Amino acid sequence: MGSLFDRLREAIEAGISVNIITLVETPADETEYLGQIMLVFPDGDTEGTIVDADVTAAIINIVATKEWSRPVLLEVPGRGYRIFWNRSEKKRRAVIAGGGHISLPLSEILALADFSVTVIDDRLEFAHKARFPKADQVICDSFARALGAVEINSDTAVIIMTRGHRYDTECLRAVLDRPARYIGMIGSRRRIRALIEQFAAEGVKADRLASLYAPIGLDLGSQTPGEIAVSIAAEVVAAFRGGDCRSLSRRVGEKHG
Amino acid sequence: MDETLVKLIAAALERGAKLALATIIETKGSTPRKAGTAMVVWPDGRVAGTIGGGCSEAEVKLRALQALDDGRPARVEVRMLNDAAAEEGMVCGGIMQVFVQVIKTG
Known part of the structure; x- marks a missing residue:
């Protein structure tokens, strides 16, 4: 996770707000994926993946289409995954x-x-x-x-x-x-x-x-x-x-x- | 996640350190802090940030140390409305879901 947090730090220092997605719930036989983190940048660039390419794409779609209001727990449609959608905050x-x-x-x-x-x-x-x-x-x-x-x-x-x-x-x-x-x-x-x-x-x-x-x-x-x-x-x-x-x-x- | 915690985690990973990140992911009723608030727990028991203090934070800290030991994430439900909480003076009356994950290099 070193490179992920490096990129997060760089973005914060550049004043860019980054979407931080964490996988917090999975079906019982897929708990090895729990805690995976993925970043989605405002320009659409990403860092990290969650579960597989399909789930990662579904998450990118959620971030692109849903309006951000506050940190929130969300369902990824279909396979029983729940994610926590947070954002980085620059110090005021x-x-x-x-x-x-x-x-x-x-x-x-x-x-x-x-x-x-x-x-x-x-x-x-x-x-x-x-x-x-x-x-x-x-x-x-x-x-x-x-x-x-x-x-x-x-x-x-x-x-x-x-x-x-x-x-x-x-x-x-x-x-x-x-x-x-x-x-x-x-x-x-x-x-x-x-x-x-x-x-x-x-x-x-x-x-x-x-x-x-x-x-x-x-x-x-x-x-x-x-x-x-x-x-x-x-x-x-x-x-x-x-x-x-x-x-x-x-x-x-x-x-x- | 705030700038202070991100910088602290990035610096820890550069040194090859391991830590637990505990984040409030959902709250119901009145809780001292809202979803998105996080704290970092080090293997030696030091803590940075706060998710509300008091007994609830101590409980989460213990679970975080356990997660660091067994290398697996954990989910903690902190209830601030039972008798024990009331006796300790935690009168917020809410429930919060906390997700604990282990952060390390690689």
């Missing part, structure tokens, strides 16, 4: 522009929630590893240059909260047309409205501006830097997990615990 990343007093707790909370955190500031005293011990990367450079250099993909959240309006605008300009899962920016409603009008006048597409989370965070009534960081981190998690941000006690249906 959060890029925080600005190394100020809210970034401190935010970098720690997001790291606790399994995000790989990058902090950017253009002042050395605000952008060093000792200030952000839980961040994987701390970059001291101009915001536009640093944001231009970091990878931003559909597994990335970008949080803009620099020390000033001018720098926030610079950051937003650098990331607005990048494929981030979440782009949030701190600021008052009035200031953000003015900024959005300015960007719209410059010809930035309306859907990009509408997808912006600004003012940033959930309405928790937050006052302190730590509380504001919680409200931002909660909004980021919800954007990745599809949460509706209401108290579970206010929802009808199943509860945890």
Whole structure:
């Protein structure tokens, strides 16, 4: 299985999501096949086989025709096999522009929630590893240059909260047309409205501006830097997990615990 | 499967190590983690990742060590609704199916 996991690792590093198929049920006289793994790449390429050419082809057909929603147990039509269809997930990343007093707790909370955190500031005293011990990367450079250099993909959240309006605008300009899962920016409603009008006048597409989370965070009534960081981190998690941000006690249906 | 576990498994296979991968493949009712969550168990008993912690995880870990010993995959049904679970405070009330497979080179 060495080459299979090597290819899986390469794909994850390249940002490609791979279908991982595991054979988890067989007829009683074919248990030697149990645990076989096969990869199906988005371009249709495969690695590994399950049982034989027929079953492998049937599985490729399932992956090609069924819509993926979440990891699921499925029957392969015909001979009594069941497979578990999973996908590889790239580690989620959060890029925080600005190394100020809210970034401190935010970098720690997001790291606790399994995000790989990058902090950017253009002042050395605000952008060093000792200030952000839980961040994987701390970059001291101009915001536009640093944001231009970091990878931003559909597994990335970008949080803009620099020390000033001018720098926030610079950051937003650098990331607005990048494929981030979440782009949030701190600021008052009035200031953000003015900024959005300015960007719209410059010809930035309306859907990009509408997808912006600004003012940033959930309405928790937050006052302190730590509380504001919680409200931002909660909004980021919800954007990745599809949460509706209401108290579970206010929802009808199943509860945890 | 998340990036951390994939990298850990790939690195282990490069060293020629053997390990067990335990994956939640189905859940019914309320369970702490959902299908697709996995953990790795090493022959010496070390664990990486979590499928929910507590007694259920300990049970799966034991079955994983057994799978490493006899070289065969296993299916574990973890019930979180019986008396024993309630006594231990595992009050989620769900059932999860865990598939344990042995991962090695070759």
